[in-house]
Amino acid sequence: MALIDEIKTAYDRILGKVLKTPLYYSTYLSALNKGEVYLKLESEQYTGSFKARGALNKVLKLSQEDRKKGLVTASTGNHAQGFARALTISNAQGTIYLPTNAEPSKVEALRYYDAKLEFHGDDPLTTELHAKGVAENSGQIWVSPYNDRDVIAGQGTIGVEITDDLLEIDTVFGCIGGGGMMSGVATWIKHLSPYTKVVGCLPENSPEMYLSVRKGEVVILDEYVPTLSDGSAGGLEVDAITFDICRQLVDDYLLVSEEEIIDKIRIMADKHHKIIEGAAAVALAAFMNNLEAYQNKRVVIIICGANITTSKLAAILSGGM
Numbered sequence: 001m002a003l004i005d006e007i008k009t010a011y012d013r014i015l016g017k018v019l020k021t022p023l024y025y026s027t028y029l030s031a032l033n034k035g036e037v038y039l040k041l042e043s044e045q046y047t048g049s050f051k052a053r054g055a056l057n058k059v060l061k062l063s064q065e066d067r068k069k070g071l072v073t074a075s076t077g078n079h080a081q082g083f084a085r086a087l088t089i090s091n092a093q094g095t096i097y098l099p100t101n102a103e104p105s106k107v108e109a110l111r112y113y114d115a116k117l118e119f120h121g122d123d124p125l126t127t128e129l130h131a132k133g134v135a136e137n138s139g140q141i142w143v144s145p146y147n148d149r150d151v152i153a154g155q156g157t158i159g160v161e162i163t164d165d166l167l168e169i170d171t172v173f174g175c176i177g178g179g180g181m182m183s184g185v186a187t188w189i190k191h192l193s194p195y196t197k198v199v200g201c202l203p204e205n206s207p208e209m210y211l212s213v214r215k216g217e218v219v220i221l222d223e224y225v226p227t228l229s230d231g232s233a234g235g236l237e238v239d240a241i242t243f244d245i246c247r248q249l250v251d252d253y254l255l256v257s258e259e260e261i262i263d264k265i266r267i268m269a270d271k272h273h274k275i276i277e278g279a280a281a282v283a284l285a286a287f288m289n290n291l292e293a294y295q296n297k298r299v300v301i302i303i304c305g306a307n308i309t310t311s312k313l314a315a316i317l318s319g320g321m
Helices: 003-014 027-033 051-061 064-068 078-090 104-110 124-138 149-165 180-192 208-215 241-249 258-272 278-288 310-317
Strands: 023-025 036-041 071-074 094-098 116-119 171-175 197-203 252-256 298-303
Touching: 003 051, 003 149, 003 180, 023 149, 027 036, 027 278, 027 298, 036 149, 051 078, 051 149, 051 180, 071 078, 071 124, 078 094, 078 104, 094 104, 094 124, 149 180, 149 241, 171 180, 171 278, 180 197, 180 241, 197 208, 197 278, 208 241, 208 252, 252 278, 258 278, 258 310, 278 298
Parallel strands: 036 298, 071 094, 094 116, 171 197, 171 298, 197 252
Antiparallel strands: 023 036
């Protein structure tokens, strides 16, 4: 089955089990580009992130026999919460591996679900590769945060909702980590509207997909550099199917600094009274840094999540970061 058809099937499979999030017209941003700017508020999604979609589609598609084997995943937080929620909905059992330095608030949120938590490594990719090995050696089902067609199809349902609400879009901006979300969204958007430009947005501290596309092969950084965009941090596996999809369908890649991420978190709070996480601010910053290129355009910015700690948010809003 072609990925576009898998996205359609995923939409039907998770319908009613995830929220259709608002496509919010931003008067403030539209004034800046003298066009129309819409925010796809996945920050309002169950678990506070778009990740609720892909994990649920993957788990619901599994047979009862596979679910009984036990499921394993790895995540810094957002995918973990989506996975844990999917376990609850499907009555499955699973284990979540997290880095030893995972945000305490995200770990605490996971403890409200009936999922086993394990800790390994101090960067997301190390944790992910370890957890994948555990699944393979134990005969359990591995649920990748991004390197899985079912997960990508689930994330692609964001695109279905966007085009249901809005046609003739000039540009779609979204943050890229492993590339699951933008692989799905770009597949859907480009199928319906080939002329629409898809822009992948990354923090300068974790630009693995950008570097990989430039080099023509997956790049793994020697050292993990922390970023406020922790939801997109950690790079991708060497065999990630998202690499080829992003290379073919994402038209441009833009990098933003940590200072710009901080500034855009403040702007969203100030102008729209919305709490967003660092990864969402990456996409907003990429657009605002390049306003001249998008004058008089109809733009959609995917606000991918809202999971930021209270202490970090307070420090940002008070100018302490």
